[in-house]
Amino acid sequence: MTLIISAATWDKELKSGMRQAELILLAREAGCAGVEFRPYWQDIEEEIPLIREVLRQHNMVCAYASNEALLAGSRQETLQAIASLKTGVQLADRLGAKVLRFNVASGAFDSSLVHTSWWVEAMNQVLELAKSLGIVLAVENGPDAQKGNPEVFKEIFAVLPELGLTYDTGNWLYANTKPEVALEWFLSQVGYVHLKDIICENGSLKHGHPGTGLVDVKGLKERIQASGYTGLLALEFPGGDKPLERVFKSLAYLG
Template sequence: MTLIISAATWDKELKSGMRQEALIPLAREAGCAGVEFRPYWQNIEEEIPQIRKALLENNLVCAYASNEALLAGSQQETLQAIDSLKAGVLLADRLGAKVLRFNVASGAFDVSFVHTSWWADAMKQVLEAAKSLGIVLAVENGPDAQKGNPQVFKEIFAVLPELELTYDTGNWLYANTKPEAALDWFLPRVGYVHLKDIICENAALKHGHPGTGIVDVKGLKERIEASGYTGIFALEFPGGDKPMERVFKSLAYLG
């Protein structure tokens, strides 16, 4: 299994001055294969070459989890979002990333655009660019009822069979969907995996690290592996005040 850590786990530290290059020795300390980087850049032109050099020196891989999306509320906004997604592909390539994870949308969106020729043509250009660079494009099920709606993904994948899924083990619950049911539908489309748990407190859901909540993260991970999946799994959850401790607890739980 290719298992990496995510910058999301160090959200507080990265927003307080820590640079993402510092995650590389932490991945090695945890015995993980690399890092999922995110848009926490302080000086992107300086950081990217430093990160790429350090990854090569340590024989580590990486993914890039961008904030880009493939849908918005109008045609103009959607085409602008897709242009940004195309730029995200180039940024991922500069990092040497194997995967570019992105979102369904950043706000309100119109899923009917999926069935238009202008949307399909624009997205196919992005897919072709990613393929030429050897990058997996994988859209994530977001942690809410709209961006995690399985029907939205069924419509998207019906139009774009080359697109893959970032399967987040926890986020399906925000769309009132069992993760196991989502895997029944989308297992052949999985191109990247986020491993997180969901904790239910006072009828509210919140993210947690694997083994602390109501999701069978280990069972889902094992089922994905058994399918023949050879891609990347990322530990992706809030680190709180003890990110490395939560990483090691997750690793112990996952076995």
């Protein structure tokens, strides 16, 4: 299986001065195939060439998880968001990323906009650019009721069937949806995978590493792979004070 580690797991360290290039050797130590980078840049023009070189030296791959989105609350805001998404594709290409993961929206949004001709045209332009660069575009089911609403994804994929899904094993629970049911609905759209668990504490849900919570992460991973999926799967969860230890525990659980 092509497992990579996510920069999100080292959130604390990266916000305290760690450079993302350091994650490449940590991925190698864990026996993983690469890294999911994120916008933790300190000096992007210096870091990207270094990342590409270290990835090349160790024959590793990467994905890029951006903060861009495909919807907002109005036509003007949505077109601005899609323009930023196009820039995200170009950044992913500079990294040599195989996948660009992005969000449904960064705030309030109007899902009916996916049925407008201008939205479809704008998104098709981004999809064509990504295809020309060999990058999979994959929108993620977010960790809340609105951005993880499966009905929104059904609308999006009905209009843009060539768009991929970043299937997050845990986030569906925030939208009161069983991950297994969501997988049945969207298996053919999966273009990237986030492996995380969800823990319930005092009636509230929070992210956890695989094997610690409510989600059958191992079973979902196996179902995805049995379908013929050959893309990347990222270990993506809070690392706390022991991120690498949690990565190793996740790997042991996943087998």
